[in-house]
Amino acid sequence: MQLKPNKTIVTFIIICVLQLSLSVVRLFTMDHQMVPTFIGFTYFLVSLVFLGLLAVMLIDLLMEARRTIQGRIINKEGSIINVLRDDGKLKRFRINVPEVLVALRADYRVEIVSTNLANIPSRITVIE
Structure with missing residues (x-):
């Protein structure tokens, strides 16, 4: 019985790409004079986490292991x-x-x- 994992993986990849792009845009467009440093660092960490999740999902989608x-x-x-x-x-x-x-x-x-x-x-x- 097939469970269609590619649909789940592709959906998660789309969510990761959207969140990653929003985090990167927010990181580069926020005013660094008005916002504390830890908020910018938090956006950077969120971007790294979603980049890692995106890499894992792409590897799972492309590899047949x-x-x-x-x-x-x-x-x-x-x-x-x-x-x-x-x-x-x-x-x-x-x-x-x-x-x-x-x-x-x-x-x-x-x-x-x-x-x-x-x-x-x-x-x-x-x-x-």
Whole structure:
């Protein structure tokens, strides 16, 4: 069952680009005589954070490296499923596709393929 991760990644890239451009414009257009230095530094830090997030999302979109996790679904809470991995750790995944979310039940054994850096699920396969 495909989860359309590219749509999520592209949406997040657009948000990052918009926020990054707004932060950079605000950083260069504010009057440095009237505004304290820490506010300018805050805009600079926000710009760096969004630039880093943009780089991570672009790498995830362009590279086809994926992670595979196998485990058992413990429960569903709205659009979030809790998966107990084979190594005993509990992992939470947000599922944005309603058709896939309806098909998943507790105690199903699943294999989840997700993006490498952002860990956005791209495919879920029910094993049993």
